[in-house]
Amino acid sequence: MNNIYHFVDGKEFKGTSQRTSDVYNPATGEVTAKVYLASKKDLDEVIQNSLKASVGWANTPALQRARILFKFKELIEKNADELTKLIVSEHGKVYNDAQGSLTRGLEVVEFACGIPHLLKGEFTENVGKEVDSWSMRQPLGVCAGITPFNFPAMVPMWMFPISIACGNSFILKPSEKDPSCPLLLAKLFKEAGLPDGVFNVVNGDKEVVDGLLESKGVSAISFVGSTPIAKYIYENAAKNEKRVQALGGAKNHCVVMPDSDLDQAVNGLMGAAYGSAGERCMAQSVAVAVGNVGDQLVSKLKTQVEKLKVGPGMDNNSEMGPLVTKQHLEKVRGYVDIGEKEGAKLVVDGRNIKLQGYENGFYIGGCLFDHVTEDMTIYKEEIFGPVLSVVRVKDFDSAVKLINNHEYGNGVSIFTRDGDSARTFASKIQVGMVGVNIPIPVPMAFHSFGGWKRSLFGDQHMHGMEGVRFYTKLKTITSRWPSGLRTDPEFIMPTMK
């Protein structure tokens, strides 16, 4: 049995806490490791260490910081196979999907390599007579990130490369369900030349999270996870006077217009609904069939869902792996039961799948519901599993209204060949990330990621320039150097004449 601890001050840190949580291989259902859950006392030591490291790091020129990031990028590429296998072994998703998610994280490192350029300030000569003014961005000190199980590499990498590039030290509290990949990333960053203490990984649960929220030593909190916890983080970080961005859950819709290329829409939906077994915050869990497209859409989806190849993530033939834990599997199965009870038509039932040799793995096959309505639990709540609901609406306006009424607003897409519908949709929809004939519109690293409504609490999205703004504070300097500096006292508000 493998024991997983923490990575602090450039080395393994065992802490004093004896509390642990089981880490599983979802493909087999076996416990593969015990992760130690840090105490508040352990965390205090980490925060002190991070504070100390943040001083020297903030004074390191951005160009030198960038060179370490370039080296980190190389090391991620060199170790991509090992990092990917760690994701598969603890999360369960299939290998090439895990590889793709690592690449999306790597792209944020690539973006952060441009930090000398990104941190350039603004300068105005002569804002007044012989008075110059300039603005610059400075680091905050110690920032912390709390991340979910579904992207153990990518979501932490939305945060720490930019925060560290900006001159902060960073404490990552990854999900206790799959902690190994973030720990390897921290070791690689050290190998790239990052000074000890600038990037620390602390494993834990609510105790550590509360410690981060309460500590005066932590200046900013980035969170990604479910909506109830995101709200808790937002409220408590703000109460403790911290900067906060807290990304929450989702229920993403895909509108299929009668004029769309239906095969393209179905292929898009298959990947978006069942890829990563639906455990993506950008997974599409609702297909909105507009007008008369419903029967054909459901029939084409049914054929494909029944063909889905479910299996262990390391098997090259698998298209969909297991869910992360048995508990989560039961929750997803429970939603399918509720859907049936509430009157939706279960077109494909994946609940009773059995895989030879993997009888204890956390598998469920793809599930497809038709005739789902707005009042049903499976429409309202995030299932986070391979369950797609088809809702039928009469026209485009009803589709927009349906989506705008939903409490979540993370991602959405429309399949159409009509430019007018696409443009109106992009303009009117109350959702943060919109795809037009793109099923999963995840913005690239140099744009920013974030939802609307109860999918994000806070003001700034993640990565891209929003990330640089979040992890720095703005300072504006106004200066005058008159020869023989002498001024009379002024008692009125200075203005320029």
Ligand code: NAD
């Ligand atoms: P989660 O909210 O259960 O956990 C997220 C993090 O919060 C973990 O590190 C966990 O240890 C910690 N945590 C859990 N309960 C806590 C508590 N009571 N107090 C303090 N901290 C607590 O989420 P999850 O199950 O790991 O991830 C799935 C969720 O994340 C889904 O809702 C999904 O939509 C969401 N998600 C959102 C985005 C996005 O960008 N909006 C991206 C990925 C995942």
